[in-house]
Amino acid sequence: MYIIMLGAPGSGKGTIGTEICKHYNLTHLATGDIFREEIKNQTELGKEAEKYISQGKLVPDEITIKLVEKQLDELDGAVLDGFPRTIEQASALDSYLNSKGKAITAVIDLNVPDEDLVVRTSSRVICSNKTCRAAYNTKFMPSKVEGVCDVCGSALIRRADDVPEIIRNRLKVYHEETEQLINYYREKELLEPIDINIYSETTREDTTAKTFNAIDKRIAE
Ligand SMILES: [Zn+2]
Numbered sequence: 001m002y003i004i005m006l007g008a009p010g011s012g013k014g015t016i017g018t019e020i021c022k023h024y025n026l027t028h029l030a031t032g033d034i035f036r037e038e039i040k041n042q043t044e045l046g047k048e049a050e051k052y053i054s055q056g057k058l059v060p061d062e063i064t065i066k067l068v069e070k071q072l073d074e075l076d077g078a079v080l081d082g083f084p085r086t087i088e089q090a091s092a093l094d095s096y097l098n099s100k101g102k103a104i105t106a107v108i109d110l111n112v113p114d115e116d117l118v119v120r121t122s123s124r125v126i127c128s129n130k131t132c133r134a135a136y137n138t139k140f141m142p143s144k145v146e147g148v149c150d151v152c153g154s155a156l157i158r159r160a161d162d163v164p165e166i167i168r169n170r171l172k173v174y175h176e177e178t179e180q181l182i183n184y185y186r187e188k189e190l191l192e193p194i195d196i197n198i199y200s201e202t203t204r205e206d207t208t209a210k211t212f213n214a215i216d217k218r219i220a221e
Contacts, residue, residue, distance in 0.1 A: 001026060001077040002097065003215065004084070004190075006182065007110030008174045010121040010167070011196065012207065016110060017079045019208045020215070027075050031082035034067050035059065045070070065092045072096065085177065090184055106218045107185040108211055112196045114171045120198055121167045129154035140198070192218070 003020055007013035014030070021028045035053065038046030045067050052059045068083050069092075084090040097103055123139040127149040134151045136143045143150050161167075185191045192214040196207050 001105045001219070002102065003079045003105055004107040004185070005079060005081045005110070006107060006178060008112065008114070008117055009170050010117045011110040011112045012204070013081060013110055015204065016108070016207055016211055017081050020079050020108075020211065023212060024077070024215070026077045026079050029068065029071055029075075029078045029080050029083070031064065031068070031085075034071055038067060061086055061088045061092070065089055065096075068093070069096050084181065087180055087184055090181060104190055106192045106215055107190045108214065109182060109185075109191055109193045110196055110207070111193050112198060114168070116198050117171060118164050118167050121162055122164050124162055125156040125158050127152060127154050128157045 001024060003017075003024075003026070005013045005017045005020075007016075017028055017030075020026065035046075035049050039050045039053070040046070045063060048063050049059045049067065052063075064083065064085075065088075068080075068089075072078060080093075084093050093104075120137065120140060123137050125136050125138060125143075125147075127134040127136075129149065129152050132149060132152045132154060134149050135141075136149075136156060138146075143156060147156050148154075149156055161170075182191065192211075194207060194210050194214065197203065200206055
């Protein structure tokens with residue numbers, strides 16, 4: 001089973017991806033982690049990727065595709081997070097899976113209204129103590145005492161780029177990047193849009209349930 005995760009920064013893509021892995025016994029493949037691991041191990045592809053990353057450039061599709069395929073070779077199924085990012089990557093993934101007699105099960109598209117993401121992301125705070133790093137949200141998951149970490153008592157800080165203007169810009173970039181990919185998978189009838197209400201008391205449970213339903217429906221087909 002192969003699931004692709006789409007969702008804007010802050011949509012909870014990583015969290016829901018992890019839940020899917022636990023429930024269906026799959027491996028979480030996040031492109032960022034793969035890059036870090038390959039660079040750490042100084043593999044041939046890792047060294048190639050590092051050349052681009054160290055210059056602040058995007059790793060070319062060709063290298064990214066090879067890295068992901070290398071990981072997929074060792075797995076029976078996966079939840080893909082951060083890949084594919086372009087139509088070229090999507091079509092390479094199709095050919096790869098096809099050559100193995102496999103196919104994508106579903107593309108989960110987590111939909112959170114942009115302004116809700118701006119509210120939630122701009123109220124994120126983390127513990128300033130580097131060995132603690134506990135995460136809070138002043139609106140949705142506040143610490144017991146404002147500005148103080150529940151775990152270690154250190155001050156809570158906001159990331160410098162978690163301000164509305166920068167968040168809105170990140171979302172704009174995300175939508176521009178992803179629009180084509182969403183159309184590509186919609187045309188292939190693989191897209192499963194999941195609407196998320198971040199103001200519900202049970203957001204995480206609701207989203208997980210909706211996602212599992214969508215996947216189960218696909219498996220039953
Ligand atoms: Zn702390």
